[in-house]
Amino acid sequence: MGFEIINAIKKEKGLTNAQISSMSGVTLSTLDKITSGVNKNPKLDTLQAICRVLGCTLNDFVSPFSFFMAL
Numbered sequence: 001m002g003f004e005i006i007n008a009i010k011k012e013k014g015l016t017n018a019q020i021s022s023m024s025g026v027t028l029s030t031l032d033k034i035t036s037g038v039n040k041n042p043k044l045d046t047l048q049a050i051c052r053v054l055g056c057t058l059n060d061f062v063s064p065f066s067f068f069m070a071l
Helices: 003-013 017-024 028-036 044-054 064-070
Strands: none
Touching: 003 028, 003 044, 017 028, 017 044, 028 044
């Protein structure tokens, strides 16, 4: 799904799941499931909320190298 991308960006930004949850409105339980790979099909609005906090786009999940090329 791209949970590796979320984990890489949050690590780069020094954010925890709890911080992302608080800033995005996504429950911590849902975020934990996404970042661990348990939830492989999150809702679009959930991903959009996470992207707003992380400063990425949905395209970053489609092309895993796009985030790293931007660094």
